[in-house]
Amino acid sequence: MRRFLLLACLMAAAPVQAEELVSGVSQDLIQITSNYTGSDIVVFGAVEGQNQNQGGNHGPKDVVVVVRGPDADLTVRRRDRVAGIWINHDAADLSGMPSYYFLASTRPLPAIAPAPILARYGIGVQSLRPDTVHSHHDYEPFRQAALRHLSQDHLYSEVPGGVEFLSDTLFRAHVPVPAGVMRGQYNVEVFLFRGSAVISAQSTPLFIDQTGLERRLYNFAHNQGFDYGLATVLMAIAMGWISSLLFRRPV
Numbered sequence: 001m002r003r004f005l006l007l008a009c010l011m012a013a014a015p016v017q018a019e020e021l022v023s024g025v026s027q028d029l030i031q032i033t034s035n036y037t038g039s040d041i042v043v044f045g046a047v048e049g050q051n052q053n054q055g056g057n058h059g060p061k062d063v064v065v066v067v068r069g070p071d072a073d074l075t076v077r078r079r080d081r082v083a084g085i086w087i088n089h090d091a092a093d094l095s096g097m098p099s100y101y102f103l104a105s106t107r108p109l110p111a112i113a114p115a116p117i118l119a120r121y122g123i124g125v126q127s128l129r130p131d132t133v134h135s136h137h138d139y140e141p142f143r144q145a146a147l148r149h150l151s152q153d154h155l156y157s158e159v160p161g162g163v164e165f166l167s168d169t170l171f172r173a174h175v176p177v178p179a180g181v182m183r184g185q186y187n188v189e190v191f192l193f194r195g196s197a198v199i200s201a202q203s204t205p206l207f208i209d210q211t212g213l214e215r216r217l218y219n220f221a222h223n224q225g226f227d228y229g230l231a232t233v234l235m236a237i238a239m240g241w242i243s244s245l246l247f248r249r250p251v
Contacts, residue, residue: 019049019061021200023190030177032210038179041206043067043104043188044172059195062105062112063163064123065173066191067206069100069155070184071131076142076149092142096131099182100155104162104173113196121191121198125156154178183208 023045030039043065077091105112109124119127125147133139150156155178163173175188186206191198 019047019192019194019199021063021190021192021202022046022048023188023202023204025188025204025206028204028206030206030208032179032183032208036179039177041175041177042172043175043190044170045190045202046171047169047192047200062107062193063165063171064103064105064109064112064191064193065163065175066123066189067100067102067175068098068122068187068189070098070182070186071096072099072182073097074130074146076146078142078145090135090137092133092135092137092139094130094133094139094143094146097128097146099184100186101125101128101150101157102175103158104175105158105160106163106165106171108160109158112193113198117196117198121201123191125151125158128156153180155181177208181208183210 023043026042026044030041045063047061047063074094074097075091076094103109103124109118112118113123115127118124122128128147129143130139135142147156154176157176159173163171165171184207186208188204188206190202190204192200
């Protein structure tokens with residue numbers, strides 16, 4: 001919430017006739033079906049207005065595109081070897097971490113802005129921090145483990161150079177949407193940097209949802225968990241019984 005308030009204040013305080021962003025996405029709704037294996041969307045836009053070179057806005061022009069998924073609660077466990085057996089010895093619950101995070105930029109982030117500026121807007125995988133933490137120890141090792149795990153699953157990624165300027169003002173970036181992403185509302189945020197400062201920003205919603213039979217099964221499983229579990233068990237028993245009849249060997 002604090003990040004979105006910063007974006008709103010930034011857009012409201014943008015000076016007249018200064019450089020401003022206009023951005024959009026190639027599609028604002030992605031429907032997941034049974035044969036969905038992933039897709040790409042294109043974030044595109046333009047930089048309008050002229051650089052006034054005032055207020056510390058000297059320097060090269062950079063664009064950063066960030067796509068954030070719905071917040072999720074993560075439980076990270078640490079395994080230790082006790083008496084020769086590996087067991088879950090400790091854990092940390094991280095609430096409010098994005099389920100998906102993709103970043104594309106014109107240049108590597110350290111060349112665009114210092115770390116405190118990036119952290120203020122939640123730009124960069126290392127700037128992602130949970131809203132609340134439940135842990136008996138320092139949670140930083142658990143946070144780093146979560147970042148590594150999600151990066152290995154291609155749910156967190158950064159692509160320096162992933163924003164391409166087609167002209168002096170027009171830009172685009174390709175954003176992958178893997179098959180395993182969470183359903184819900186995503187936010188596509190575009191930041192315009194000039195001289196290590198954010199001078200304009202825009203946010204656009206993106207919706208990912210299921211359709212058809214997959215949607216009905218998803219709703220059934222989440223809204224009527226007991227009935228769904230019972231139906232699954234009964235179906236497994238029925239399939240086992242039918243299989244035993246079909247493959248029974250004659251005596």
